[in-house]
Amino acid sequence: MTDTTTNAPADRARTTELSLVGRFLRDTEIDTRMLGMIGALLLIWVGLHILSGGLFLTPRNLWNLSVQSASVAIMATGMVLVIVTRNIDLSVGSVQGFIGMVMGVTQAEFLPRIIGLPLGDPWIWVIALCVGLAMGLVIGAFQGFLIAYLAIPAFIVTLGGLLVWRGAAWWVTSGRTVAPLDPTFQLMGGGPAGSIGATASWIIAVVACVAVVVMLLNGRRQRQRFKFPLRPVWAEVFLGTVTCGAILGAIWVANSYPWPIGIVRRYAEANGITIPEGGLFIAHGIAIPVLIAVAIGVIMTFITTRTRFGRYVFAIGGNPEAAELAGINTRWVTMKIFMIMGLLTAISAAISSARQNASTNVMGTLDELLVIAAAVIGGTSLAGGSGTVAGAMLGALLMQSLQSGMVLLGLDTPLQNIVVGLVLVVAVWLDTLYRKRV
Incomplete structure (x- = not known):
């Protein structure tokens, strides 16, 4: 009885912790496989950034x-x-x-x-x-x-x-x-010529964020109309904030990459633009x-x-x-x-x-x-x-x-193909395990 009484609080704590995660995934309706893939992608990016000496990210x-x-x-x-x-x-x-x-x-x-x-x-x-x-x-x-x-x-x-x-x-x-x-x-x-520039990129970002908000509101109205279960308001706000944040972050990265100096110089000469002392920054924007x-x-x-x-x-x-x-x-x-x-x-x-x-x-x-x-x-x-x-x-x-990370690390093409093949096999194996659990 003593052992049972002692272990009960810990068991309830673990159950509560799992239930919090489970409630979060249930309320937001986030695909766990997609979430795992995003996590794996971020880990790969961080790992390649470290191995490449800060060149990847x-x-x-x-x-x-x-x-x-x-x-x-x-x-x-x-x-x-x-x-x-x-x-x-x-x-x-x-x-x-x-x-x-x-x-x-x-x-x-x-x-x-x-x-x-x-x-x-x-x-x-x-x-x-x-x-x-x-x-x-x-x-x-x-x-x-x-x-x-x-x-x-x-x-x-x-x-x-x-x-x-x-x-x-x-x-x-x-x-x-x-x-x-x-x-x-x-x-x-x-x-450089095949990109839309900073201003157009930000306009597209704003339009995309508005579209995300409209989709979330329309989806909520459709659920109410057909009497389907509704996501909590905080879950809707969370999804909208994260999605819009990802869009704006991607545009910020695209606008942080400037044209090469030689192309900027030719562009300035062709358009009669004087290049300031600090240089002329022209962003690529979205390709x-x-x-x-x-x-x-x-x-x-x-x-x-x-x-x-x-x-x-x-x-x-x-x-x-x-x-x-x-x-x-x-x-x-x-x-x-x-x-x-x-x-x-x-x-x-x-x-x-x-x-x-x-x-x-x-x-x-x-x-x-x-x-x-x-x-x-x-x-x-x-x-x-x-x-x-x-x-x-x-x-x-x-x-x-x-592939890009392996190029930065100087790996030969045959070794790159080996890695791609192994990743494909592992992906199929993980899919098999997932389907068995489901």
Whole structure:
């Protein structure tokens, strides 16, 4: 009895502590997997910052990291739909290289030499981009048709696509690099000219924060309307404050990275600006590829959570047989998923080639590994039926953080690939453990 009486207060204290955490997670409705991923990302950032001698968590590196993550994040949003339906796409890296090469040849050689459009014509980049997007849709539709209507496993179709489109990328120019690309097209790759500046960035931040507040208020009204349980007011305020704080913090970092001195000097001379003694500070602001990635993330989130098509995708992933018996045209939905994947890959190809100002047949090599890893690390289950677009984009940032950190540490490319492969295996293992516990 003495032992029981002595241990009771400690047990009640532990129970109270757990209940406080549990109540916090319940009231805020925060996804514990997402919270864990954010924690892991912050730990990785701090660790790489220490190991790199203070080079990682700098405005310059974080800005470059956001630009480098954009292309992988865009493809990862489509890979979520693919994996949720219990499929896989191993061809995205090769398709990216092939479409990038086609867009490069279109704007650098075909339109100026064959059609006769002068270099710098505003239609060159528009036509090249439209050609790339159309090709992405066609390739996605072709592979989706083989998978959905001919019942060929997605693994086999996309594995064949990995080889076919990589070979096709080389065949377009016999391995020759195509450069330079159209100046306007290059803006999609980022850089000083491919950024929107400090003022526009702050305006977007304010608009985004207002949108967050409106979404929270609208969500609360919808819950009241349908008599769903309401989050406590403090939880709504907490979520709004943290989200807006993260947005404003990201903009502050983007605006803390100035243009290089040489570009500032040329800009000042061209515009008749006198450079003061302390130098002229011109902020990059948000890069255009990052804006594109965020916009696609918002659109894909809306598609997956607010449309009938999105509900069909998760229904198929949860139970394909039941979905078909419920009247869902599973084959057409599957084909549309691969068409979306092809379109997103084309956008990613445009960003990657614009950033390099060149189209090469090796572009996108092993990107399929990064894209799949980003989706899985972001909580998309290989067993199908669950996954989020936001998680996949966060996973892309995590994967690119590892690569960027390893470059700063001077690690060789083979060792970088080993680390990426190990991270993918560990992510799948953790997903398996999580599903068993749930």
